[in-house]
Amino acid sequence: MSFHPQMPYGEGWHRSQRRVPPDGPPFAFTPENLARLEDICSHYPPEQRKSAIIAALYLVQEQQGYITGNAMQHVAGVIGCAPAQVEDVVSYYVMFFTRPVGTYVVQVCRTLSCALRGAERVTEALCRHLHVSPGETTPDGMFTVVEFECLGACDRAPVIMVNNEHWHECQDPDKVTELVDALRSDGVAALSGCHLVKER
Amino acid sequence: MDPVLTKHIGEPNAQTLDFSLQHGAYAGLRKALGMAPDEIIDWVKKSGLRGRGGAGFPTGMKWGFVPKDSPKAKYLCVNADESEPGTFKDHVLMERNPHLFFEGCVIACRAIRAKVCYIYIRGEFYHLQRVLETELARAYEAGFVGANILGSGEHVDIYIHRGAGAYEAGEETALIESLEGKRAQPRLKPPFPAVVGLYGCPTVVNNVETLCNVPLIFDRGWEWYAGIGPDKNTGPKLYCVSGHVNRPGVYEADMSVTLRQLIYDYAGGIPGGRQLKAVIPGGSSTNVLPADKIDVAASFDGLVQAGSMLGSAGIIVMDETTSMVWVAKNLLHFYEHESCGKCTPCREGTDWLYKILSKVERGEGELRDLGLLFSVADNIGGKTLCPFGDAVVPPVASTLQHFREDYETHVRVGRPPLPPWRAQEELIGAH
Numbered sequence: 001m002s003f004h005p006q007m008p009y010g011e012g013w014h015r016s017q018r019r020v021p022p023d024g025p026p027f028a029f030t031p032e033n034l035a036r037l038e039d040i041c042s043h044y045p046p047e048q049r050k051s052a053i054i055a056a057l058y059l060v061q062e063q064q065g066y067i068t069g070n071a072m073q074h075v076a077g078v079i080g081c082a083p084a085q086v087e088d089v090v091s092y093y094v095m096f097f098t099r100p101v102g103t104y105v106v107q108v109c110r111t112l113s114c115a116l117r118g119a120e121r122v123t124e125a126l127c128r129h130l131h132v133s134p135g136e137t138t139p140d141g142m143f144t145v146v147e148f149e150c151l152g153a154c155d156r157a158p159v160i161m162v163n164n165e166h167w168h169e170c171q172d173p174d175k176v177t178e179l180v181d182a183l184r185s186d187g188v189a190a191l192s193g194c195h196l197v198k199e200r
Numbered sequence: 201m202d203p204v205l206t207k208h209i210g211e212p213n214a215q216t217l218d219f220s221l222q223h224g225a226y227a228g229l230r231k232a233l234g235m236a237p238d239e240i241i242d243w244v245k246k247s248g249l250r251g252r253g254g255a256g257f258p259t260g261m262k263w264g265f266v267p268k269d270s271p272k273a274k275y276l277c278v279n280a281d282e283s284e285p286g287t288f289k290d291h292v293l294m295e296r297n298p299h300l301f302f303e304g305c306v307i308a309c310r311a312i313r314a315k316v317c318y319i320y321i322r323g324e325f326y327h328l329q330r331v332l333e334t335e336l337a338r339a340y341e342a343g344f345v346g347a348n349i350l351g352s353g354e355h356v357d358i359y360i361h362r363g364a365g366a367y368e369a370g371e372e373t374a375l376i377e378s379l380e381g382k383r384a385q386p387r388l389k390p391p392f393p394a395v396v397g398l399y400g401c402p403t404v405v406n407n408v409e410t411l412c413n414v415p416l417i418f419d420r421g422w423e424w425y426a427g428i429g430p431d432k433n434t435g436p437k438l439y440c441v442s443g444h445v446n447r448p449g450v451y452e453a454d455m456s457v458t459l460r461q462l463i464y465d466y467a468g469g470i471p472g473g474r475q476l477k478a479v480i481p482g483g484s485s486t487n488v489l490p491a492d493k494i495d496v497a498a499s500f501d502g503l504v505q506a507g508s509m510l511g512s513a514g515i516i517v518m519d520e521t522t523s524m525v526w527v528a529k530n531l532l533h534f535y536e537h538e539s540c541g542k543c544t545p546c547r548e549g550t551d552w553l554y555k556i557l558s559k560v561e562r563g564e565g566e567l568r569d570l571g572l573l574f575s576v577a578d579n580i581g582g583k584t585l586c587p588f589g590d591a592v593v594p595p596v597a598s599t600l601q602h603f604r605e606d607y608e609t610h611v612r613v614g615r616p617p618l619p620p621w622r623a624q625e626e627l628i629g630a631h
């Protein structure tokens with residue numbers, strides 16, 4: 001019985017459950033990425049290479065765009081741990097993609113401070129402009145729209161993050177559609193919106 | 201009070217080593233290197249510094265729990281996971297004042313006899329990580345970090361460890377798990393990290409802002425530090441003001457400042473001359489305060505007296521157009537999404553709360569759903585492994601307590617007309 005008499009147990013996937021993605025194409029790190037990984041491993045005691053699993057998975061994502069079963073096997077081999085341990089990590093953290101995503105993953109913060117300043121309208125404008133729903137990728141493989149939780153820049157709400165790296169702040173429906181168009185025409189050069197370059 | 205932590209953050213190149221040295225960086229470290237570890241801890245105790253990560257635990261006391269004679273390695277883990285909705289102060293410190301931060305890390309390592317410090321930074325802060333890496337390399341080069349720091353024989357290595365998107369990684373034992381290459385799921389306490397932490401060794405987990413306060417205590421003396429702000433709530437404090445204010449941002453003040461001053465004087469009041477409805481004073485996990493309760497000191501103790509908490513000092517301001525049912529729903533989506541799933545009340549309960557709140561928010565709820573919300577929340581709070589479970593209760597219980605009429609409107613009349621900032625309906629992907 002459920003611990004609350006009036007509520008049934010939920011169904012659907014929870015991040016604490018493990019979901020293993022398909023094997024996908026063969027995978028091995030490039031020599032450069034392998035060297036970068038070994039450098040990161042040296043930050044930890046020699047018997048604690050597992051600490052570098054997250055870093056290894058970021059490298060997989062950089063190399064291949066998303067994480068597959070074969071990639072996880074390879075990471076487990078390089079780190080020297082059980083593949084299950086890598087699977088655990090992949091299924092838990094939201095910044096890992098286990099299916100192909102667009103060249104630009106546009107992640108819109110939806111949490112309270114951003115929502116109080118119109119984040120819903122930003123998502124809506126983005127989705128309408130690209131003809132997708134949150135979570136979907138455009139047919140040309142250029143854009144994936146994702147909703148995200150608080151990014152830690154609530155004073156510059158609403159905030160979006162492109163590809164786990166590039167931030168654009170103080171968005172509104174017009175700015176975000178302009179950004180998408182600029183990405184289409186100019187590529188990564190359009191991603192210069194991070195406040196870091198602006199000093200008060 | 202004059203800003204200390206954020207005095208220069210707006211100036212060009214404020215993050216660089218040269219700029220920081222011109223403004224007195226690493227002076228506190230020089231003094232601390234001449235002191236024994238116990239003396240350092242003693243100074244921090246006397247300064248009254250309390251942790252800025254959320255709980256307000258006295259920092260000196262926490263350092264004192266690390267066993268001195270343990271043969272094991274000791275570790276300092278910096279909590280740079282900053283994921284509490286409404287909080288963005290560590291972000292500013294790391295981006296604009298990284299050398300103050302490194303200085304604090306090295307002093308803390310000396311105090312607890314650690315040779316290695318890991319900065320656990322949330323994955324989304326990649327642009328900050330690059331700033332930190334550049335500046336850390338400069339600090340190494342100049343001999344402020346690394347082997348034989350300033351000729352003292354002290355050796356401290358600092359490494360940056362990137363997370364990958366999990367709010368729960370901010371909880372200290374979950375942070376340690378994540379650093380060990382596992383899911384960010386908490387451990388049962390005791391044993392506390394000070395005794396069994398990272399890799400089974402004694403470990404201190406401190407927040408970024410906490411560590412940025414440490415050099416000040418040595419640079420200017422603990423007497424100076426203890427003299428700032430009210431008794432037992434000492435030192436400069438950063439407040440993050442967001443939501444419906446004219447000038448959202450990070451503001452530095454001593455802890456005698458009131459919520460009203462922060463909202464109206466520092467952050468410029470509410471846009472469009474609208475009325476204040478409610479304030480979340482310390483990040484989403486703290487009780488909402490109604491507009492008539494804002495004449496209280498925004499300090500650890502002041503906000504507890506007012507029925508809430510200082511938490512992470514993330515002040516979220518909501519004007520009269522805001523439906524508090526919608527606020528609760530928004531926050532429960534966050535908690536439902538971020539629950540690590542280790543304990544059933546939290547994993548299932550957050551899902552239930554979110555579903556009930558969504559139904560009520562859409563105008564499809566019944567009055568008995570409000571009782572059910574209380575009852576489910578009551579079955580989570582205090583019944584879970586980590587404080588996340590307790591953090592789920594405030595958004596539900598305090599909005600129900602202070603704004604029951606909002607809930608009743610949603611139930612009796614239906615969803616009220618949308619305010620301008622949400623006016624484009626129906627939203628794609630709305631649940």
Ligand SMILES: Cc1cc2nc3c(=O)[nH]c(=O)nc-3n(C[C@H](O)[C@H](O)[C@H](O)COP(=O)(O)O)c2cc1C
Pocket residue numbers: 250251252253254255256257259262279280281282283284367368369370371372373405406407408410411586587588591
């Ligand atoms: C669910 C949860 C999330 C937390 N998130 C953070 C966080 O993002 N940043 C932080 O500094 N502390 C966070 N904390 C508090 C830490 O567990 C810990 O108390 C803090 O890092 C201690 O640092 P301090 O003593 O310097 O305050 C969180 C706690 C919980 C229960």
Ligand code: SF4
Pocket residue numbers: 368385386538539540541542543544546547584585586587588589
């Ligand atoms: S209370 Fe929630 S977040 Fe904390 S351990 Fe339990 S399930 Fe995980």
Ligand code: FES
Pocket residue numbers: 109110111112113114115149150151152153154157158159285286287
């Ligand atoms: S709520 Fe969007 S960045 Fe915090």
